[in-house]
Amino acid sequence: MNHSAERSLSTYLTGFVLAVLLTAIPFALVWGGLLAGSAVYAVIAVAAVLQVIVHLVFFLHIDLKSTPAENLFFLAFAAVLIFIMVGGSLWIMMDLHHRMQ
């Protein structure tokens, strides 16, 4: 998508190292049983979101300046809609689930 940004080796390597770290943390937590309860889920979720951002920035070269505005728009729109659809679905279905018990 991004024609002007410099795609150097170091970008990819930085992204790779960060991604490995953000993968290793949740795996280690689950494997080692280091945390318990909802804290684990929170760490997994945060690591996942961060890693998605790392991939977008370092592998797909999304950045606010040089990526064409329309591409950013559709990325943001997709993010909002995914939030509405998935969040809404889970809210509705969990609510129904509770009321069925």
Add this chain to the structure above:
Amino acid sequence: MLGRLTVEALPFYSWVAMGGAAVTVGGGIAVFLLITWLRAWKVLWTDWLTSVDHKKIGIMYVVLALVMLVRGFVDALMMRAQQAFSLNSEGYLPPEHFEQIFSSHGTIMIFFVAMPFLTGLINIIVPQQIGARDVAFPFLNSVSLWMTAAGAALVLISLVVGKFSQAGWTGYPPYSGVEYSPGVGVDYWLWALITSGVGSTLSGINFIVTIVKNRCPGMTFMRMPMFTWTTLCISILIAFSFPALTVVAGQLTLDRTLGFHFFTNGDGGNMMMFANLLWIWGHPEVYILILPAFGIFSEVVATFSRKRLFGYTSLVYATACIALLSFTVWLHHFFTMGSSANVNAIFGIATMIIAVPTGVKIFDWLFTMYKGRIEFHPSMVYTIGFMVTFVIGGVTGVLLALPPADYLMHNSTFLVAHFHNMLIPGALFGYFAGLNYWFPKAFGFKLDTKWGIRSFWCWIIGFYLAFMPLYVLGFKGMSRRMEHYADPTWQPYLIVAAIGALFVLCGIACIAIQLYVSARKWGSARDITGDPWNGRTLEWATSSPPAPYNFAVLPEVTDIDAFHDMKILGQAYQPPQHYEDIVMPKNTWIGPALGALAFALGFAFVWYIWWLVALCFVLSLVCVGIRASDDNSEFVLPAAEVARIERERLAQISPADMHDMHDYVPRGAASGAPLTGTV
């Protein structure tokens, strides 16, 4: 070898079913013979079926929509006839047949009438409105058309081989699951949805890219005509909502064919998830049907009131608002599923909020008409009929958005009346207005106005007669989809509704007569300038019908209503300094081939003919491969040829044909003198 397909699939079990099959097959044979008799096969194939020209693709879409409108309407007539007589009796349709009819009516009207109709009009007009020579992906456009046609063909063939779904157009499980609907009907429905859904998704993407990337110089987003704006918005809606349809249809297919448990009663399925996913697509879908009609009304109102559109900016923002909000209200289709009060309240409020931007639009159109010189062209008459009628539908919609009220009205004929009240004026009337308005652009001659007005009166009277009684019946407690009933006080209303359907029949007949009459005397109604209505937007700058490349030289625009300004400034119909070579896409057989394969694939899936499934899949990949490795899919139309076509056109236009723009020149308020250079 043939899976579960046997002779028993043929409809020899009932006279009505055999009649339907006979009409379908007979119609097919008649068309075949007619084309053969006209010796038109070669022309049809080389100029039309294989065409990648957006105007021709658009025309084919509209033809598909009109044919399917007749089929869908015959279903409606049959239902109205059944209910008019089935008080305490079976009527003439057994329950399983009645169920197929309302299922196919709903499916056909939404997927194969409304969708192709609007896609067709968009195809013909939008590239011209933005001053482009073509859509972004002409070949993909052809694939979209043929995927849609393949879906329609699957619905049609279900009348002859096997049965259609009995589960309604929404196909809720568990009834649509394999346990309660073991036959092929639901599979036909699913594959028709999946193939045409793929087609729609592709055209959605195509038009987003077209509008974002192919606008002519100077056409900023805030200078795009309203119809283009609504197209952009619904293309985005299509691209983001149809995936939900694909997912839910795919999951139900997996349940039915491979024994998965997404939506089954037992084994950990959750059928409520089906309603949830279906309506994530379904609510945006109704705006996909309605917004383009709003775009058409905006164009028509401005042109036939002879005024600039009132509140252009507010219309744009209202459209964008509706588009975004339409993703946040889907639960109102299943308020009664048992969500807690909080959930229902939030979605109910969100639903009511949508009425606000819609109201804004109505006022914008009214203010455009205010003090305008209104011309009662059929398209304008449809627009006015829409405004009056749609408001009623909007009010009943807000009523239904109240969860407690919905608990009473859910699944009653009140709901049936409400959504027809939205879709017939709000979608169909818009498309008819578009048909009357843009027909000369597509074919080079005008439609007869007398029959146009007659069709309008039949439609609107028919609409009120057919659906107002249903509001009452809803209050009296009649639920939808009833094959027979026991309350004698309902019957008079149902008889009125049947009479209404007969009026609509006349309306459809009037449209057919209008097309026939206009074609007969086309020579006297020719549109020589390409601008029969003194239009305002760029599609009127091309010839009628337009040259394959639309614009010999790309126009430059400085304001909305670009062509109106060009005419005032005397820039219209001026030959350019010089012509240039134009790159055009070549026609290709791959689009229709992929459509045929999609049809065969769907058919094979429905009947479990697995070898045919595999074969079609491989052949489709081969087609895609052939296309992808073809680096020679375009040709250059030489400048000399362009110049010849354009000179021929301009030579035909005499100044007498042109519209007198004298009255439209902006004048100083005090002096009354024309303001130069301020257009």
Add this chain to the structure above:
Amino acid sequence: MSAATILEEEQKHALHSREFGFWIYLMTDAVIFALLFASYAVLAENSAAGPTSNDLFDLSRTAIETGLLLVSSLTFGMASIALMHDQKGRVVQWLFVTLLLGLAFLAMEMGEFGGMIEKGAGPEVSGFLSAFFTLVGTHGLHVAFGSLGIVVMIGQVLVKGLTAPVRSRLMRLGLFWHFLDIVWIGIFSAVYLPGVL
């Protein structure tokens, strides 16, 4: 302007349009995956007396799969860098490495699926397993198509060279490949890790 330059101009515009169109396609695909994730979340607990995620998931396999995909993202990046420097041979080499990693991933996944089905934990057993196989299988199918794409593109680079259309296709394929890796982040975070907790 000559016919050739017009064609060239036109081609540049067409390639830009394709890149943008492909981007929108990716967004629609993201919605498909998002809804498959939602379906999985709704059905994850519904194992209907069949095996549960705790009985079935093997984190070390998931870790290896994750590693394979992550490294393949890096190697596709190497191919993109080589493309920038017009090193045709390098491009082919890195694409080839990426292909091998993708195939290794697919092999592991098929092994996993096969093992589960053998153990009587196929998709027709419960809502949970239906949703699991559909979500993870759809991702796997995408990886398979991506691998097919890499094979085709290796062929095109060798036959046609690094022409403008080939570059554009490679770029789009790269987007696709990185996108699949992003989906995989969702899969191990929402399916496998919570599944063994």
